[in-house]
Amino acid sequence: MIISFAQNKEFIKLKGDIPNNGEGDYNSLIVIDKREDKTIGILPFEDNKEMKEVSFQNSAAEDLTNWYRKSNLKGGKQDLILVLNDLKLSVKETNERRNIGTMTFSVQSFVKEGDKYQFLYKKDTVFMFSHRDVADIMVKNMHHIFSLYFDKTYKSKPVNYDLTLSEISDYQNYVNNYPAFKNEVLKEGIYLDYNSFFRQTPEENYTLERFEDGKLDRAIKIENGKKKRIPSHKMFIYVENGKAFKNTFSGFHEVNKNDKGFYLFIKPDMLYPSDYNINFGMMFGLVGGIIDAIMFNPNKIDMKTVREVYIDPMTGNYDF
Template sequence: MKKILQIVLICITIIAFAQNKEIIKLKGSIPNNGENEYIALHVIDQRIDKTIGILPFDDHKETREVVFETSPNDDLGNWYRKSNYKGGKQELILVLKELKLSVKESGGTRDFGTIDFSVQAFAKERDEYHFLYKKDTVFAFSGKNVSDIMVKNIHHIFSGFLSLTYNKKPNVDILTINEVSDYEGYIKNNYKIFKTETLKDGVYLDHISFFKQIPEDGNFVLEKNDHGGGVVRAIAEKDGKKRKISASKMFAYVENGKAYKKVSERFLELNRNENGFYLLSKPADIFSAQVSPFAMMGLAGVLIQSIATDRTNNDAVKEIYIDPLTGEYDISDENLNKLIQ
């Protein structure tokens, strides 16, 4: 009788455990409309903590663990395969660094929730890898059933990331699987800018050439306007022929050892500290009003747009860093942290 009771209790525990799962559903189509065709998508799961989140559902009546149906590799791989039949020689590799959901109960009618999302993408052919894109950010949500809102939007976030990745050209650097596993370390160990305090004078057309410290070939002279002294173009002459590069084509230039980054219609000095290169500026002067591709993916109840507005429409000067992996801007999440604390 005692053994029967133990078996019954074990069965009840197993059933209860199975019921306390909230499965991520990867819905919709994710066709690859970019120039690079990928025969398959695979995921390398590098999350230190594999628990996505244990959250309150149904007005806090039940706590459930958010999980993939099988695994990140199987679920995302199958999702990609259903929408893409072109084949190709390369594979699309996602390195999943973080996927963490959390909820802050407000005690009112609306709770706040966040999704910590960090993924890197690489193109693989045979045993060679090439970096494509990465995203390391936090999405914020609010609502009465914020846990449900967040889980329903996970597929939108992955879809948005893939949409951006499809249109990225593979970096020319050939990587091994070990270098893919620590791509930030690879950048810091191999890009010249992290090994020297002196910057090369010249014109740089993209973030890779800047961080590798490979300026455009030629003795370029910076042509500045007569009013504010801003650079309008760079001109180099070789064998009687002139090459002109307009300011709009430049990522940055270095003059007398100082770097200047192109921002809208002007250049701002790039500063440097132990965290990297950054601009000292008001976010509103840096960020345009363009709609994020993530917002276009149909994120329901997401606060990221209002947070972005709060970040960019203020008068406070901030340190706005340049991500060496993508060349994109990055700012702190201090406004987001205030919101969810």
Template sequence: MKKIIQITFVFLSMISFAQNEEMIKERGNLSNPKGNIYKSLEVIDQRDDKKIGEMPFGDDQKVKEIIFPGTVNDFLSKWYTDSNHKGGKKELVLVLKTLKAKTGETSGKETEADVEFSAQTFLKEGDRYSFLYKRDTVYSFKSKNISDAVVKNIPIVFAMFVKKTYMKKPGENSVSLDALADYESYVKNNSEVYLNNDFKDGIYLDHQSFLRQIPLQGKYVFERNSKNEVTRAVKDENGKKDKISAHEMFVYIENGKIYKHTFSGFMEVLKNEKGFYLLSNRGYVLPASGSGVFIGVAPGAVGMHTGAAVGLISVFERSIQQRKLKKGELTEIYIDPLTGEYDFSNE
């Protein structure tokens, strides 16, 4: 009798525990539309806190913990395999650094919530890893059923990130597993441009050549407009001209000063102990965007659409710890050492 009572107690405890959890499920797929080159997806979970968050669910607003079925590696690895039946030859590794969900203010019938997400992906061959992509961002939701919206869209956040990874070419340098513990520091400690304060004059077409301080070969002459702004560079060798437009340049360096091409033209790039940055704001460096981003959760599809859309949940993607800037206010906009993209963390 005692054994039966113990078993019953354990069973009831399991039911009670499960009732206090809300499980993340696969939504859509992780298929690679350009052909699968990865035979598997492995997740290295570097989160300091493995708990995603707790939110109120249902009509009774019962607080439940949002969880994966098993580990995050179990969940994504299986989802990837289910989506890609033809095995490739290489391995895809996702390093998860942050996944946090929390509710915010309620206005009328709608409540806000944030999902903080940070991850990196690498191509693995043997015991070497080549960087592919990185994302550090916060997705902000607003819905009447905010908890359901968050749980349904967490897998969509992963799907968008993985599908973006498919479009990326691996970096030229591969590293050991140890470097993945803090890959950003590794890049800074092993890149010419971060190690030195004397920069090589010339034109750099991409972030990688800038990191390695390898400008375009040959003697290019800058052409400027009436405002003395660089419009293009021309190289004339052996009677043949090679023209590089301003839009093709990642940066150019002249007299040891770095200038980056932005939506508003070239701006000087400064350097401090944190890295390289522009003293500007989002409106100057990027073209105006729409009012938000809408993530579709239709069965069997993962879509990302701008503008108004019927039946979709609105979600505004913003940088971690973003704050609103006054019109014309300037801040330090850093250049991400891994991707070369703008980091708006200080806004």
């Protein structure tokens, strides 16, 4: 006789409010669940290490949509689209009082009006936790992770390029086909943001001007008899003689390219002010009780050693 046992469940509870405090006015939230494997994780809970499957109460799409609806009245012509690419939890038990938990989190947001979509925000990262009851900590604080993600999305401005449903459903592949990746030679000129660089649409007819010591001062052009100026601190990247240079906290540095993308070969501490906390920046502002469980330095970034630091083509941020 074969006896089957039903796997016990530990449900994710999306608590609290997620009101829209940004400028966008959305009619509703639409969730596209692109996860190939819908299983979030089977983890050991409590002192008896009972194995439970972590799950949404209904489904990711239904639970997130209902949670959003409770805090946001319908209004506006646009819809907020959330594409869930990955959500995984795992636990590594140790002989010490604290166990190690890992949360893989990959989500993208778009705004939809009619049949056109525009990119808003994305987070594609791995959170590390250390706690005796780390499985319980991760599940009970899942709403904090999503709440902070929504807050970042609300405050993000749409990228002014129209996309189709198929393009947002496979946005990573779409981005990988940007001209900056496909073209052998970069267009000369100045770029004011990451989108114009990766799409290879520089500001037209500007000429670079330098100080006597060779340091970049500004870019100028004459239009209708008037001189227009763009100071160097407003440039994201400029390309000159086939080489790209990225504006950083410590000045312009050459941009390199390989199969993984565009990167700076630089000491990470040259990218930020001395008082910038790189770990908080990477965790995108986690606060509250969950902060005690986060391992800020599971694989501590050496800020003083030269290394490859990539430029994220979706956000323009540095990718370590």
